[in-house]
Amino acid sequence: MSEPTEAQAAVRPMVHSEGVEKWFGRLQVLQGIDLQVKPREVFCIIGPSGSGKSTFLRCINHLEKVDAGRLTVDGQLVGYQERGGRLHELPDKEVCRRREEIGMVFQRFNLFPHMTALGNVMEAPLRLKDENKAAVRERATALLRRVGLSDKLNVYPTQLSGGQQQRVAIARALAMQPKLMLFDEPTSALDPELVGEVLEVMRGLAEDGMTMIVVTHEMGFAREVGDALVFMDQGQVVETGSPRDVISDPQHERTRSFLSKVL
Amino acid sequence: MDDEGAGVAEAPARSRPEAIRAVPVRHPGRWVSGAIVLVVAAQLIHWFVTNKELKLGTVRHYLFDHSILVGVGVTLELTAVAMIMGVIIGVVLAVMRLSRNPIVAGGSWLYVWFFRGTPVLVQLLFWYNLPTVARSLSLGIPFGPSWLPQNPKDLITAFIAACLGLGLNEGAYMAEIVRAGILSVDEGQVEAASALGMPRLLSMRRIVLPQAMRVIIPPTGNETISMLKTTSLASVIAFPELLYTAQIIYSRTYETIPLLLTASIWYLFMTSVLSVGQYYLERRFARGALRELPPTPGQRIRRWVALRRGRALT
Ligand SMILES: Nc1ncnc2c1ncn2[C@@H]1O[C@H](COP(=O)(O)OP(=O)(O)OP(=O)(O)O)[C@@H](O)[C@H]1O
Ligand SMILES: [Mg+2]
Secondary structure, eight states, rough: OOOHHHHHHHHHSSSEEEEEEEEEEEEEEEEEEEEOTTTEEEEEEETTTTHHHHHHHHHTTTTSSSOOEEETTTTTEEEEETTTTEEEEOOOHHHHHHHHHHHEEOOOOOOOOSHHHHHHHHHHHHHHHSSSHHHHHHHHHHHHHHTTTOOOOTOGGGGGGHHHHHHHHHHHHHOOSSEEEHHHHTTTTTHHHHHHHHHHHHHHHHTTHHHHHHHHSSSHHHHHHOOOEEEEEEEEEEEEEEEEEEEHOOOSHHHHHHHHOOO | OHHHHHHHHHHHHHHHHOOOOOOOOOOOHHHHHHHHHHHHHHHHHHHHOTTTTTTTTHHHHHHHHHHHHHHHHHHHHHHHHHHHHHHHHHHHHHHHTOOSHHHHHHHHHHHHHHHHHHOOOHHHHHHHHHHHHHHTTOOOTTTTTSSSOSTTTTTHHHHHHHHHHHHHHHHHHHHHHHHHHHHOOHHHHHHHHHTTOOOOOIIIIIEEEEEHHHHHHHHHHHHHHHHHHHHHGGGGGOOSSSSHHHHHHHHOOOHHHHHOOOHHHHHHHHHHHHHHHHHHHHHHHTTTHHHSSSOOOOHHHHHHHHHHHHHHOO
């Protein structure tokens, strides 16, 4: 393999998916996904339930194994390495190391209930990074301040509202200083009046230049913050383009009928 | 909707509704069954107190006898050691059982299958008698050569045999309890830990096991109470716990029943204390799961007294 030249490196996509397929037993959940996410881009994915959006996100950090096709993050193959023209599975240690660079936020928050907000944010960097505790604490405190929770440092998740929990979860993911953030319907489990505060934090992240892939049903957010949008259905990318174009002028019948239901 | 004028007029009456004073329903059946139980209990107590054969005076004499007290201490010690072994082995086996390596998982399964499928009594005898075989086979045992006794009736041998017999067996039961605890933790927790880059064992230790405790602790309390009684089996290998101590005394004095009663009183006392501890432990670990905890007996009594006093005042 030759080293990429300056020009190639500059346009190298953060995530590049070519013909990615995924099977669960005899059910094909991803049927050849082709897409590119550029650095600093906010990339939105929409689609009906069961279309494979979560599965695709989980492939990106290797929580699910890709069965066919090629999926790279920042130029590196996910879950495998190429040696002598053959694919070798990555050892667990390497898989973990690469996950450190990809933050993930879940629909159901998945905060650690036995730790305070600060504990949740500090846990992973404290165990995985070569930093002293004071530095980790300082960064965690700053992150919680950034998501507007500087007064909730020592509060346990059950004492927080859904919106506050999700903001802690975002801070927790950011604490590992990822280069890519994955959001899987981060506001779907929230009461309507709490959605705004989470989207606000995500908007701030986007403005700071974080590369983000966001599975969402929030069309307003996709339109205003998103740089690109794909519509997925039955494991396929049906339509892709700028959020404004796709939402206001969908080209495919399936996209049209989906949008008419969610808008 | 309330008519405002009427609402104001009725306000004083409504703020203090009259307390209901109804005649309670009679339950003659309860009185009859209660009386039967009382009569049977009274007869038993009468037989107990007046029976010369029981020699309650002897019981009183031996209850705080020095060697009996030592036996009580040894029983507690054996219970503690066997339970600690059981918990450690149980955690290791449970984590092994959930391993993706089929040989490791299979080894754990085999262990549980073997130790749950054979009687503890047999296991105790097995460990106790193993040194005789081990010496002739000159087996290298991790505890080192000094462990192999010159005299098989050495106290240390009986103690180690008792610990091995009870602890290894307990490990098999604890493994199932810990496994159930681990499986009770939401999958999203492991997922979140993995997504942060935490390796499996780290997320097990830091994320899963602490949350599994709520499910693990209550049955572990039960196991401890049960272990306290099971230690009496160690008497068959001449390990001087409470029962064996009592046996030594009555083999000399022939006061069999009084000494068995003495031992029983101590077992009852110890299990009762553990049960109370268990009750409070469970309450503690139910925190966060239950919105409002049921009152403790102490709180219940205080509430009842306060209620009585309130009634007396009005
Ligand atoms: N672990 C699994 N085993 C078997 N089938 C699975 C598994 N995970 C997902 N599936 C199936 O894969 C399909 C796609 O699921 P996925 O969760 O990716 O959909 P989604 O687009 O995220 O839907 P939603 O909007 O409801 O979250 C569904 O039919 C689902 O039942
Ligand atoms: Mg989903």
